[in-house]
Amino acid sequence: MSATQSHRGVGSAVALPPLSNGPHRKRLGLVALIATFGGLLFGYDTGVINGALRPMTAELGLTPFTEGIVASSLVFAAAIGALSGGRISDGWGRRKTIILLAVLFFAGTLVCVFTPSVGVLVVGRVLLGLAVGGASAVVPVFLAEMAPFEIRGSLAGRNELMIVVGQLAAFVVNAIIGIVWGDVPGVWRIMLAVCALPAIALFFGMLRVPESPRWLVEKGRHDEALAVLRSVRSEDRALAELGEVENVAKEERESQQIGWRAVFSNKNLFRILLVGIGLGVAQQLTGINSIMYYGQTVLVESGFNESGALIANIAPGVIAVIGGVIALTLMDRIDRRKTFILGLALTTSCHLLIGFASMMLPVGNPIRPFVILFLVVAFVGSMQTFLNVAVWVYLSEVFPLHMRGFGTGVSIFFLWVVNGFLSLFFPSLVAGLGITGTFFLFAVVGALALVFVVKQVPETRGRTLEALEEDVTTGAIYLVHKNQG
Numbered sequence: 001m002s003a004t005q006s007h008r009g010v011g012s013a014v015a016l017p018p019l020s021n022g023p024h025r026k027r028l029g030l031v032a033l034i035a036t037f038g039g040l041l042f043g044y045d046t047g048v049i050n051g052a053l054r055p056m057t058a059e060l061g062l063t064p065f066t067e068g069i070v071a072s073s074l075v076f077a078a079a080i081g082a083l084s085g086g087r088i089s090d091g092w093g094r095r096k097t098i099i100l101l102a103v104l105f106f107a108g109t110l111v112c113v114f115t116p117s118v119g120v121l122v123v124g125r126v127l128l129g130l131a132v133g134g135a136s137a138v139v140p141v142f143l144a145e146m147a148p149f150e151i152r153g154s155l156a157g158r159n160e161l162m163i164v165v166g167q168l169a170a171f172v173v174n175a176i177i178g179i180v181w182g183d184v185p186g187v188w189r190i191m192l193a194v195c196a197l198p199a200i201a202l203f204f205g206m207l208r209v210p211e212s213p214r215w216l217v218e219k220g221r222h223d224e225a226l227a228v229l230r231s232v233r234s235e236d237r238a239l240a241e242l243g244e245v246e247n248v249a250k251e252e253r254e255s256q257q258i259g260w261r262a263v264f265s266n267k268n269l270f271r272i273l274l275v276g277i278g279l280g281v282a283q284q285l286t287g288i289n290s291i292m293y294y295g296q297t298v299l300v301e302s303g304f305n306e307s308g309a310l311i312a313n314i315a316p317g318v319i320a321v322i323g324g325v326i327a328l329t330l331m332d333r334i335d336r337r338k339t340f341i342l343g344l345a346l347t348t349s350c351h352l353l354i355g356f357a358s359m360m361l362p363v364g365n366p367i368r369p370f371v372i373l374f375l376v377v378a379f380v381g382s383m384q385t386f387l388n389v390a391v392w393v394y395l396s397e398v399f400p401l402h403m404r405g406f407g408t409g410v411s412i413f414f415l416w417v418v419n420g421f422l423s424l425f426f427p428s429l430v431a432g433l434g435i436t437g438t439f440f441l442f443a444v445v446g447a448l449a450l451v452f453v454v455k456q457v458p459e460t461r462g463r464t465l466e467a468l469e470e471d472v473t474t475g476a477i478y479l480v481h482k483n484q485g
Contacts, residue, residue: 024234033158034202034208041198046166052192077128085135086137108127137409154329156397158328178191268472273399321384348450350378352443358439460477
């Protein structure tokens with residue numbers, strides 16, 4: 001398929017003028033940069049607990065179970081935030097929803113920083129979780145709807161890159177603050193306070209960003225949609241894309257395939273929803289966020305002392321950013337299915353190696369912590385290069401416009417629920433099974449996830465959102481997948 005064509009339905013093609021350089025490309029890049037501050041906040045707020053948890057435990061007297069509650073409260077709230085954020089963005093708009101999320105980020109940060117007790121801290125973490133979950137559902141959709149299909153993967157994938165940049169920033173800030181002010185009471189409050197800065201930047205930045213043109217078309221605001229497209233496309237491309245979006249929206253209305261109710265009356269829409277849910281759950285069952293939240297705990301368990309683990313914990317954050325950059329270069333060149341399969345094969349192999357290393361190298365062996373650190377870094381690099389970015393991009397593009405917020409929100413809801421249970425029970429899991437049993441368990445789940453991807457996940461790369469929409473609605477996307485398989 002040429003770069004200027006997109007396949008529709010059973011094979012008809014709609015030609016779009018090729019992309020061109022100019023001020024509109026720079027404008028699109030600026031819009032993407034501002035929106036991805038939501039991803040930066042996502043990353044910082046989920047990553048900061050990694051280094052803040054131990055001094056927080058010392059000051060507030062947390063037990064292993066209450067540690068899990070503090071860490072997982074954000075994650076469970078993120079599940080609700082993803083579900084409600086997707087629905088709100090369908091009705092209220094992507095832009096206004098992201099502005100609301102910026103306010104939630106700021107409010108949650110203030111509550112956590114000035115908390116007098118564990119109970120209030122959990123309330124603050126819940127507010128942050130609602131914001132994190134909403135951002136995880138709305139920002140990738142906004143980017144996918146703003147992007148030309150030729151670069152949709154790399155543009156929408158920037159949000160995931162910003163997530164890991166935020167996590168790395170949290171690890172670095174934690175290490176610096178921990179070393180410089182480690183003896184200061186309440187040092188963890190300083191670590192959390194840093195989050196207020198990108199929240200302010202996101203709020204004021206989004207005030208100057210336009211609404212998604214595809215959402216505007218769905219609401220019948222065609223002139224506004226054209227004005228937005230003209231600001232981020234050449235004139236002929238803007239007119240052509242508007243026409244394609246209008247045609248699909250008209251077909252939806254005529255067939256009455258509109259809204260979340262259509263999902264349960266159309267087996268193809270319901271099936272793609274199950275695919276989205278399964279892919280999100282598979283991503284979390286690799287255990288990636290257990291490493292990002294409890295990396296210091298794993299490294300202490302492997303043999304590092306606390307300060308050494310705090311510094312060594314930066315390494316997975318660095319490799320996550322490097323992997324994210326590589327993933328963006330691959331996103332518009334390699335099929336999504338291939339990246340999923342390769343990623344799951346690599347991460348499952350890393351799980352097995354971590355399990356064997358922890359079993360064969362007893363505690364006290366001087367090379368044990370460094371071998372496990374190397375394998376953890378390899379796991380995070382594999383995950384970020386081939387799975388994380390691709391999964392978030394896939395969820396932002398695979399659902400039809402009328403159910404995009406709902407479908408993305410539901411998929412990410414289940415993603416966060418699984419993430420929450422892992423966050424809640426991971427400390428107890430490591431305490432009960434040790435590193436060996438924990439990572440062998442992750443390996444078994446990874447093998448099952450690999451089978452799911454091979455059998456059930458269809459391809460989405462290289463087609464416009466409108467072409468994908470018709471293929472998903474009619475079931476043609478599964479026929480293509482079957483023929484390719």
